Amino acid sequence: MSGTIIKVEGIGKRYRIHHQRTERYTALRDVITDKVAGIFRPKRRDVAEEPTVEDFWALRGVSFDVRRGEVLGIIGRNGAGKSTLLKILSRITEPTEGRVELTGRVASLLEVGTGFHPELTGRENIYLNGAILGMTRAEIKRKFDEIVDFAQVDQFLDTPIKRYSSGMYVRLAFAVAAHMEPEILVIDEVLAVGDAGFQKKCLGKIGEVSNEGRTVLFVSHNMLAVTSLCNRAALIDQGRLIASGPSSTVVSNYLKQVATAASAVRDQIWNDPLSAPGNDRIRLHRIRVVADAKDPGQEFTLSTPIAIEIDYWNAVSDTKLFVNLVLYSIDGTEILEDWSVDDWSGKALPQGLLKTICRMPGSLLNEGTYRIRIIFFDSDAVRMLYDHQEAAVFSISDIGERTVNWHGKFIGFVHPKLHWTTHLVQATASSVAPGP
Amino acid sequence: MTSKMSASSMTLVIEPGLAARNYWLDLWRYRELLYFLAWRDITVRYRQTAIGVVWALLRPALTMLVFVGFRKMTGLPSGGGPEPILVFAAVLPWQFFSTALSESSGSLIGNDKLISKVYFPRLIVPLASVITSLVDFAITLGLLVALMVWYRYAPSWTIVALPLFTVLAFALSLGLGLFLSALNVEYRDFRYIVPFVVQFGLFVSPIAFRTTDVPQRWRDIMAFNPMTGIIDGFRWAILRGNPPLDLSALALSVVVTGAFLILGIWYFRRTERGFADVI
Numbered sequence: 001m002s003g004t005i006i007k008v009e010g011i012g013k014r015y016r017i018h019h020q021r022t023e024r025y026t027a028l029r030d031v032i033t034d035k036v037a038g039i040f041r042p043k044r045r046d047v048a049e050e051p052t053v054e055d056f057w058a059l060r061g062v063s064f065d066v067r068r069g070e071v072l073g074i075i076g077r078n079g080a081g082k083s084t085l086l087k088i089l090s091r092i093t094e095p096t097e098g099r100v101e102l103t104g105r106v107a108s109l110l111e112v113g114t115g116f117h118p119e120l121t122g123r124e125n126i127y128l129n130g131a132i133l134g135m136t137r138a139e140i141k142r143k144f145d146e147i148v149d150f151a152q153v154d155q156f157l158d159t160p161i162k163r164y165s166s167g168m169y170v171r172l173a174f175a176v177a178a179h180m181e182p183e184i185l186v187i188d189e190v191l192a193v194g195d196a197g198f199q200k201k202c203l204g205k206i207g208e209v210s211n212e213g214r215t216v217l218f219v220s221h222n223m224l225a226v227t228s229l230c231n232r233a234a235l236i237d238q239g240r241l242i243a244s245g246p247s248s249t250v251v252s253n254y255l256k257q258v259a260t261a262a263s264a265v266r267d268q269i270w271n272d273p274l275s276a277p278g279n280d281r282i283r284l285h286r287i288r289v290v291a292d293a294k295d296p297g298q299e300f301t302l303s304t305p306i307a308i309e310i311d312y313w314n315a316v317s318d319t320k321l322f323v324n325l326v327l328y329s330i331d332g333t334e335i336l337e338d339w340s341v342d343d344w345s346g347k348a349l350p351q352g353l354l355k356t357i358c359r360m361p362g363s364l365l366n367e368g369t370y371r372i373r374i375i376f377f378d379s380d381a382v383r384m385l386y387d388h389q390e391a392a393v394f395s396i397s398d399i400g401e402r403t404v405n406w407h408g409k410f411i412g413f414v415h416p417k418l419h420w421t422t423h424l425v426q427a428t429a430s431s432v433a434p435g436p
Numbered sequence: 437m438t439s440k441m442s443a444s445s446m447t448l449v450i451e452p453g454l455a456a457r458n459y460w461l462d463l464w465r466y467r468e469l470l471y472f473l474a475w476r477d478i479t480v481r482y483r484q485t486a487i488g489v490v491w492a493l494l495r496p497a498l499t500m501l502v503f504v505g506f507r508k509m510t511g512l513p514s515g516g517g518p519e520p521i522l523v524f525a526a527v528l529p530w531q532f533f534s535t536a537l538s539e540s541s542g543s544l545i546g547n548d549k550l551i552s553k554v555y556f557p558r559l560i561v562p563l564a565s566v567i568t569s570l571v572d573f574a575i576t577l578g579l580l581v582a583l584m585v586w587y588r589y590a591p592s593w594t595i596v597a598l599p600l601f602t603v604l605a606f607a608l609s610l611g612l613g614l615f616l617s618a619l620n621v622e623y624r625d626f627r628y629i630v631p632f633v634v635q636f637g638l639f640v641s642p643i644a645f646r647t648t649d650v651p652q653r654w655r656d657i658m659a660f661n662p663m664t665g666i667i668d669g670f671r672w673a674i675l676r677g678n679p680p681l682d683l684s685a686l687a688l689s690v691v692v693t694g695a696f697l698i699l700g701i702w703y704f705r706r707t708e709r710g711f712a713d714v715i
Contacts, residue, residue: 015713091450091555093712100450114553119480131472132554 003103005184005215006066006089011098012239013059013084017275058084059239062098066232068183071206071216073230073247075223075254078390079277081239082219086110086188089217104183104215107134111188113173118162122153122172125161129176143179150201151175171198178205185209186217189389203229221373221389222332223251255330265393266290273313281319282376282386285311285353289372289394292359300396302415303362308392310356310374318348321385323356324375329368330393335413339377346379366415367398459705463557473547473564477539478571492575496531500524503644512645517675518587524580525674526643526667529605531576533663534634536569536606540613541630544621548715558708559701562617566610573602580674592676601669608662608693614700618707621715642667648679655685662696665689 059081066072074082087093089100090108115132116125126147130140140147148154151172153164161169187206203225210216210229220226226233226247233247235254243250267288270276276283290296292305300306310323323340340356372392376385398410482488503523507514514522540562544551547561584591620626641663647655658664665686672681 087712088450091448092552094452094709095450096452098451102448102450106448108554111549111553115547115550117476117480119483120476124476124479128472128476131469132550132556134466134469134556137468 003068004065005068005070005103006064006217007101008065008089009063009099009101011059011062011085011088011095011100012057013081013088013093014096015056015058017054017056057239059088059095059236062236062239062241064234064241064244066215066217068215069210069213070232071210071218071230073226073233073250074217074219074236075221075226075233075251076236078388080236082236083110083188084239085236086186086217086219090186102184105134106184106186107177107180107182108186109133109177109188110186112170112177116161116169116173119160121160122148122157122164125172126176129173130180133177133180134182135180139181147172147175147179150178150205167198174198174202178202178209182214184215184217188219189221220332221328221371223255223330224332226332227251251331265390268392276313277388278312278386281314281316282321283313283315284374284388285313287311287372287374287388287391289392300394301399302365302367302396304396305362306360306394308358308360308372310358310391311353312356312376313353314349314351317351319385320346320348320379322377322379323358324377325358326373326375327365328371328373329413330371332371333413335365335370363417364414365396366410366413367396368413369393369395459557463559466556466560469556470560470564470567473560474567477564477568481568489575492572493579496524496527496576496579499531500527503527506644512649515678517589517678518583521580521583521587521589522646522671522675523644524583525671526641528573528576528580529601529666529670530638530641530643530663532569532573532602533605533609533666534637535572536566536609537612537616538630538634539569540565540609541616541620542627543613544617544711544715545624545627551715552712558711559614559704562613562704563610566606566613569609570606584674591674594673594677596673597669598673601666601673604669604690604693605663605666607697608666611693611697611700614704615696618704618711621711622707637661637663646671646679647682647685655682659685659688660692662689662692666693 062081062085064072074085076082084093086108087110088095089102090106090110092108092110113129115129117128120128126144127137127140130143131137135143148157151168151174153168153172156164156168161172164172185206206216206218206229216229218226218230230247232245233250234241235243235250237257243253267286267290269286270284273283273285276285278284286309288309288311290307290309291298291300292307296307298304308325314321322345324337325340326337327335329335338358340358342356370393371390372394374388374391376387377383378385500520500523504519507519507523543561543565544558550556551558551561583589616626616630640658640661642650642658647658647664647668650658659682666689668679668681669686669689671679
């Protein structure tokens with residue numbers, strides 16, 4: 001019953017970074033030029049030199065075992081190699097070295113709604129998505145009512161999902177995935193979407209799945225979810241497994257690490273548009289959290305207005321986008337979310353380096369350490385262009401600006417300056433003597 | 437300790453270069469996905485464009501009309517059957533080949549989300565595209581039947597060979613489709629090459645003319661185009677065995693088709709494990 005179900009032995013994944021290639025497909029032109037030139041000058045072999053190649057190990061020397069029925073949380077910063085690990089375990093990509101043994105059927109959920117087609121109806125997409133996730137038609141048919149029930153989309157079943165709200169879309173997508181019955185379930189951060197109530201439902205479903213004796217591997221930035229759902233956690237940093245054990249220990253380990261690095265995470269710059277975090281659409285150049293005051297570098301106190309500056313390259317001209325900012329406490333609780341509504345809203349952005357600034361007033365957040373997540377959305381399709389989980393981390397300290405005789409920490413994540421008044425309604429004589 | 441467990445048939449081992457081991461078994465296991473992908477493409481195609489079916493009919497019909505006109509103008513010798521049927525017997529396999537090739541060669545790029553987020557034997561994607569093109573083929577075939585009824589032209593026993601040549605056309609489309617779709621992942625400018633190949637093929641394949649209209653010395657060269665044997669086969673099967681089959685040319689066509697199929701599968705299998713990393 002409690003045997004090892006996943007055995008990972010020293011796996012590594014190497015990516016080759018081609019520095020000279022700016023676009024992927026220039027290579028063929030080079031190859032052809034080389035070949036044609038080769039016909040006329042058979043002796044010159046060096047016509048098209050190999051572009052400089054640099055090896056990058058996204059993951060290296062990672063080993064761990066997972067026992068049947070265990071829920072393992074995988075934590076770590078953006079780009080630590082968590083997703084690569086999940087991709088190897090789900091056989092999407094091959095490891096460069098090492099060996100994995102999986103005893104049982106694996107289902108992976110690396111993205112919500114993979115393969116959903118906007119033109120197809122909810123009903124059709126349930127079947128399509130189920131098949132993509134590896135379910136048989138009979139299985140889907142059997143689970144169909146449960147899926148619809150879980151997703152709460154029964155009256156829209158025969159509507160093309162392009163007319164669905166993003167909430168309905170996510171609910172439907174998760175519902176299909178949640179009703180797979182694999183021995184091993186691999187989930188990547190998919191719960192970061194959807195409303196809080198639905199997230200709770202999803203987390204509940206994961207708990208349920210593990211109670212049925214199935215094994216779950218779960219990547220998340222939500223530390224509360226990790227500590228409450230997972231027996232064990234593994235911390236990955238720069239492609240290596242640096243801690244694994246009881247989830248509460250590993251999580252506090254991670255939080256300490258993040259908090260120490262917090263001051264450094266207020267300003268991050270990537271100068272090379274090719275290797276900066278991002279993708280074909282968006283590349284980050286700089287994310288800076290500064291005081292919106294005379295001295296931008298000052299420590300943040302309760303009253304400091306804060307500006308979050310996001311510099312990014314837009315690679316595709318005429319992109320309409322908005323920047324979505326989500327603020328989390330350091331343990332992953334969501335605090336607030338806002339979209340960029342400014343002069344450029346709904347307008348086509350030119351290609352190039354852009355700067356979006358979000359200003360937060362002072363006297364809003366309570367003391368504490370906070371994490372910012374930046375998501376770029378396509379404003380037409382409400383499609384995620386790029387999601388940067390750990391965009392910045394900053395701390396706010398209470399230096400006693402509010403003159404009260406209380407030196408402990410106030411409760412909660414916000415501490416706005418509420419307007420208080422007290423006045424005398426009616427003066428009474430020296431002793432209060434109500435009654436007739 | 438776990439060696440006993442790994443002996444069970446349920447254990448899956450992931451190692452560099454090991455993806456190949458259960459590949460064909462996996463392909464069988466994922467046959468329902470193949471069905472769903474083909475079904476998705478067909479549903480979406482005919483739902484999105486209201487004139488979907490009309491378009492599927494109009495394209496071969498217009499191609500046929502142009503070539504019939506061309507034959508009239510150039511005074512190419514007729515015979516064997518009504519002109520429209522003579523031309524349409526060639527348009528049928530050509531249309532299938534060109535659609536299947538265009539669709540399958542771009543299929544991996546078009547499904548990049550799937551490939552980077554879910555595991556399944558990647559061969560399913562181009563295979564589904566070729567199967568989808570069979571629907572257009574069936575519609576075109578219906579049009580041919582209508583033409584034959586109109587001209588009161590009954591086929592002879594040779595018609596039974598039609599499925600065989602269809603299989604050959606399918607194999608050729610799949611082989612080339614696999615090869616080009618894999619190349620397309622790595623070298624995106626291959627998408628500019630495919631339309632050219634299709635257009636070029638239209639002129640060098642015996643569609644407007646019959647192979648027998650061509651001087652013998654050119655026929656030998658033409659035989660290296662695998663579509664020549666396939667189109668001649670379609671004509672032979674539909675037009676009551678007229679003109680007669682050139683068996684050596686057909687054999688060459690089968691060999692070239694087989695070679696393309698093997699090349700396609702080999703190259704696809706060799707590169708597919710890297711698809712998720714480069715797509």
